[in-house]
Amino acid sequence: MDTPLVIKDLKLSQYFKELSADSLYPSAGSSAAVTAAHAAALFAMTCRVNLRKIKEGKGYQQGVSENPKNYWEETLRKAESLMERALVLAQEDGFAIKAFFEGDPSAAKKFIDxxxxxxxCAGEIISLIKRSLPQSYPPVKADMECASWLAEGSKKAALMVAHYNIPLLxxxxxxxxVNQIEELSAPPIPCG
Known part of the structure; x- marks a missing residue:
């Protein structure tokens, strides 16, 4: 297997062309990671809209944050960090595939790790969105919900990939x- 493509450097159409090709990478794991990055990027956009509305004096003020500007700036930083983390994981998936087919004995664990x-990562995106949704500017709440659903799909897809790779261990x-997959699959315990 050749050196994996650098996913974050591909144009969207190029990525989909590579994904649809008869090749080992990109595939399911990187798709789940790119979907998480997509969710984080969409959520980051909503953070920017909230910051712009605060600057314009039109911010939605309902919520738990005493300082909405600081809240949205920090939340934006977290969303961008999660987006980058997801892209790194998409790339690591390619290196794990390459290592596996080159006979690296640690590669099977990487196929699950x-x-x-x-x-x-997708779970962190979901949690961040759920905390932010009540205090968001209403016109971007649909974007937040969409980002949450994308992250949920990413999480489920990633857990499915891990499940299918268990026999390699x-x-x-x-x-x-198996315990890790079950733990991550469990619904969150409500607080309070």
Whole structure:
């Protein structure tokens, strides 16, 4: 296998062309990660709109934050960080595939560790959106909900990839990863 493509450097049409090709990468894991990045990017856009509305004096003031400007700036930083993290994971997926087909003995674990990290990243995006939605400027709430659904799909897809890769592990490693998948699949426990 050749060196994996650098996903974040591809144009969207180029990415889809590569994804649809008869090749090993990009594939399911990188797709889940790119979907998480897409969710984080869409959410980051809503953070920017909220910041612009605050600057214009038209910000939506309902919510838990005492300082909405600081809240949205910090939330934007987190969203951008999660977007970058998801793109890095998409790339790591390609390197794991390459390592596996080159006979690297640690690659099988990476085939599960990386999708689990993608699921965790998507879960963080979902949590961030859920905290932010009540205090958002109403016209971008649909964008936030869409971002949340994208992240949810990313999380489920990543967990499915991890599940399908369990047979690649040594018998004594399997239960640990099954437990990780189950833990990440469980619905969140409500607070308060």
């Amino acid at each position: 990386i999708p689990l990290e993608i699921a965790r 040594k018998e004594e490693e399997k239960q640990y990863y």
